[in-house]
Amino acid sequence: MGSACKEAHPVTEKTYFDEREHFNENLNPGNSFNNLKSKIKLEFTIENIEINKRYNIMVKFSDDQKPFYTETVTSHMPLITFNTCYIGDYFFEKQQLLSVYLIKEGSQDGMIGISLGSIVGSPGSNFRGFFNDKVNISITAQGLSDSKSYIIIKLKAKSSSSYDFTDPKNKIHYLISAQGRKIYSSESIDHVGKFREKKIPGILLEKGFTIQFFDGFQEFITSKNDTIQNFCIPKKETYFQVCTKQGILSIINKSIFNQNVTFLDYIKAGVRIKLSIGIDYTGSNLHPNDPKSLHYLGPNMNDYEQAIQACGMIVAYYDYNQKFPTYGFGALLNGEPQVNFCFNINMKGDPEIYTIDNVLKEYRKSFNFLQLAGPTNFSPLVQRVVNNIKSENNPLKYHILLILTDGVIYDKQETIDALVEGSFLPLSVIIIGIGNDHFQEMIELDGDDNPITNSRGVKRMRDLVQFVPFNRYRGNPNILAEQVLEEVPRQIIEYYTMNNIYPNNINTISKINTQSQFMNNASQSYYSNTNNNNNNYNPNMMSQANQYRTLNIYNNGDDSF
Numbered sequence: 001m002g003s004a005c006k007e008a009h010p011v012t013e014k015t016y017f018d019e020r021e022h023f024n025e026n027l028n029p030g031n032s033f034n035n036l037k038s039k040i041k042l043e044f045t046i047e048n049i050e051i052n053k054r055y056n057i058m059v060k061f062s063d064d065q066k067p068f069y070t071e072t073v074t075s076h077m078p079l080i081t082f083n084t085c086y087i088g089d090y091f092f093e094k095q096q097l098l099s100v101y102l103i104k105e106g107s108q109d110g111m112i113g114i115s116l117g118s119i120v121g122s123p124g125s126n127f128r129g130f131f132n133d134k135v136n137i138s139i140t141a142q143g144l145s146d147s148k149s150y151i152i153i154k155l156k157a158k159s160s161s162s163y164d165f166t167d168p169k170n171k172i173h174y175l176i177s178a179q180g181r182k183i184y185s186s187e188s189i190d191h192v193g194k195f196r197e198k199k200i201p202g203i204l205l206e207k208g209f210t211i212q213f214f215d216g217f218q219e220f221i222t223s224k225n226d227t228i229q230n231f232c233i234p235k236k237e238t239y240f241q242v243c244t245k246q247g248i249l250s251i252i253n254k255s256i257f258n259q260n261v262t263f264l265d266y267i268k269a270g271v272r273i274k275l276s277i278g279i280d281y282t283g284s285n286l287h288p289n290d291p292k293s294l295h296y297l298g299p300n301m302n303d304y305e306q307a308i309q310a311c312g313m314i315v316a317y318y319d320y321n322q323k324f325p326t327y328g329f330g331a332l333l334n335g336e337p338q339v340n341f342c343f344n345i346n347m348k349g350d351p352e353i354y355t356i357d358n359v360l361k362e363y364r365k366s367f368n369f370l371q372l373a374g375p376t377n378f379s380p381l382v383q384r385v386v387n388n389i390k391s392e393n394n395p396l397k398y399h400i401l402l403i404l405t406d407g408v409i410y411d412k413q414e415t416i417d418a419l420v421e422g423s424f425l426p427l428s429v430i431i432i433g434i435g436n437d438h439f440q441e442m443i444e445l446d447g448d449d450n451p452i453t454n455s456r457g458v459k460r461m462r463d464l465v466q467f468v469p470f471n472r473y474r475g476n477p478n479i480l481a482e483q484v485l486e487e488v489p490r491q492i493i494e495y496y497t498m499n500n501i502y503p504n505n506i507n508t509i510s511k512i513n514t515q516s517q518f519m520n521n522a523s524q525s526y527y528s529n530t531n532n533n534n535n536n537y538n539p540n541m542m543s544q545a546n547q548y549r550t551l552n553i554y555n556n557g558d559d560s561f
Contacts, residue, residue: 038143038264038489040090040116042069045081045138046102046131055104057082062097062113090116090143092263093485095314095478100139102131110135117317125268143264153184155195155211166193171216178209261503263489266496269503272397273318273492276388277359278381279304279345280405280434281366282330282374288367294406294434295372297364303470304404305360307432310477311402311484312356325351325388326359329381331370339373342380376407379414382429386422395499396506398426398492402484405442406435412444416452419445423460428491430484433469442467462494463487 044057054074060067069086090096096116102109110131119127125141155174165172172189186195286293296302301309316322329341344351345366353359385401409415419429431446433439445452446467453459466487473480496502 038090038092038262039087040120040264041142042086042088042119043082043140043142044069044071044085044100045079045140047079047136047138048134049075049078049080050104051075051077053104054106055080055102055109058101058103059086060099062099090120090264091482092117092489093314093482095481100137102135102137112137114139115317116141117314120264120267121273121318121320123320124270125264141264141268143262143268153198155186156193165189166191171214173214175212175214176209177212183209261493261497263492265503266492266506267318269506270396271492271496271506272320273315274397274399275312275315275319275324276351276385276399276401277308277312277324277326278342278378278401278403279308279326279328279363280330280376280403280407281328281370281372282376282406283372284374284376285372285406285435287372295367297367303434303474305363306477307404307434307470307480308360308363308402309356310481311430311432312359314481314485315400315402316356322355323352324356324359325385326353326362327351327381327384328366328370329378330372330374330376332373333370335371339375341377342384375410376405377411377414378403378405378409379411379418382415382418382422386418386425386427389422389425389427395426395501398495399428400488401427401429403429403431404434405431406433407437407439409441412441413455415445417454419452419465420454420458420460423462423464426492426495427464428488429465430488431465431467432480432484433467433471436471439467439469462491462498464491 042059044059046055046057049055052075054072056070056072058067059069068088069084071082071084073080073082098114098116100112100114102111112129112131114127114129119125119139119141120143122128127139127141128136130136153176164170166189168188168191173186174195175186176184184198186198189195281295285295288295288297290296291298294303312324316324326345328343328345331340331343332338333340333343333347346353346362347366347369353362381403382401385399389399422429431442433442444450446465447460447463451460451463452465466484468480468483470480473483
């Protein structure tokens with residue numbers, strides 16, 4: 001293969017934009033920059049091998065017979081670092097399962113099944129495991145951004161006529177397009193004639209772009225096409241003026257090239273993902289002994305179990321200790337007269353359950369201790385997770401709350417209040433709709449068209465909610481997981497960059513003082529803006545991914561940093 005890295009698959013560019021108040025209906029919320037693929041580089045080392053033996057390493061995807069990486073080296077010491085590396089596409093939201101074979105002197109000496117997610121999610125993105133009782137392997141992952149630069153767009157406007165660009169009634173805003181795709185729609189100009197500074201990944205504009213200005217919804221000026229090399233000068237400002245019927249529009253464009261960050265950069269630097277799960281136990285699901293029930297406990301997985309496994313198995317790759325707080329809501333517990341809207345499904349004081357497999361077991365066991373009731377209230381569950389994040393004071397742990405529900409909620413505004421508070425914290429909320437409801441309220445909580453606002457008029461800091469109807473992807477758990485998890489990398493990047501935390505300074509964050517201060521600041525910002533037994537559970541229902549779950553043997557489930 002030679003000494004160069006191998007290129008695996010071409011990258012398909014997709015669009016990025018930021019929705020703003022006056023123009024979002026003209027933009028397609030599906031075309032967001034989180035869909036840009038990430039490139040990943042893998043490097044392989046084997047240790048404790050025999051000297052003067054010929055070793056071959058071969059790697060292939062589990063659904064492909066042809067290996068994508070292979071190299072043969074003769075050992076001169078007990079360690080081999082292979083000369084070639086592998087570069088290919090990486091997706092957070094997909095099961096990318098690998099089989100790694102070690103061949104010594106022409107005979108197979110060992111095999112490891114592992115996922116790309118497990119490699120990336122290992123401490124420092126460095127997976128360590130054993131081929132056999134003696135030989136171990138190290139696989140190191142490094143993210144390669146498609147564009148390690150961004151451009152800062154900074155625009156001002158002045159008028160030499162009686163037309164007032166700063167009058168809020170005029171609602172002056174601009175749109176950046178490239179190759180026929182809408183890239184960014186601005187907010188309205190402010191009272192001193194400035195637009196909010198905006199960073200855009202350089203890969204989206206490198207072939208030229210257009211800026212259009214609008215008075216309300218009427219276009220009144222369009223700039224000429226130009227390229228980044230001519231239009232965007234690093235560390236300098238460019239000026240140009242355009243005559244309109246309203247007067248002279250003077251534009252300052254300050255475009256700076258700088259390092260762009262990726263989701264992989266944050267994971268490698270030490271950010272961990274913590275998954276919590278919330279399950280709907282309301283009566284509308286029907287009794288679990290009823291074959292029509294969404295909770296039907298038959299020989300096969302029901303819809304709740306399929307959704308938990310499809311999504312949980314992927315997120316689990318990025319959680320070192322494999323412990324998942326799992327809650328239920330909308331049930332009567334042990335004959336209690338009051339409905340409980342947030343309880344631990346294992347009926348213990350600690351809601352954490354070790355491994356997704358055991359979450360599924362505890363889910364089935366839980367029906368021995370409760371009665372389905374209602375109504376459906378989300379806010380106690382969301383608020384509990386929000387409070388857990390605040391009390392934990394750990395900005396390097398990013399939380400995902402996965403909520404599975406069958407219908408209408410009765411505390412929408414209280415839920416919105418909790419979600420708005422959560423938007424200031426390291427949190428993403430994923431809602432999967434189980435059953436045949438229209439789920440209109442879940443779509444409203446998602447807020448793609450109309451960002452949610454709490455009861456005090458405070459808008460969400462950032463988009464943190466993703467809603468997906470299960471039935472749309474029934475029978476295809478891989479596509480379900482992709483749809484559910486595709487926004488998470490963007491939300492993680494957005495949260496940390498908004499708070500000026502970058503991969504290269506994560507290690508400088510104190511585990512005590514700085515973390516506590518950081519979380520306090522986030523809270524102040526929000527307020528100022530006003531081994532388990534198997535109970536009727538079939539282990540044969542485990543997905544293929546289970547065979548590839550190799551826990552890091554050097555970590556021993558340590559939850560610390």
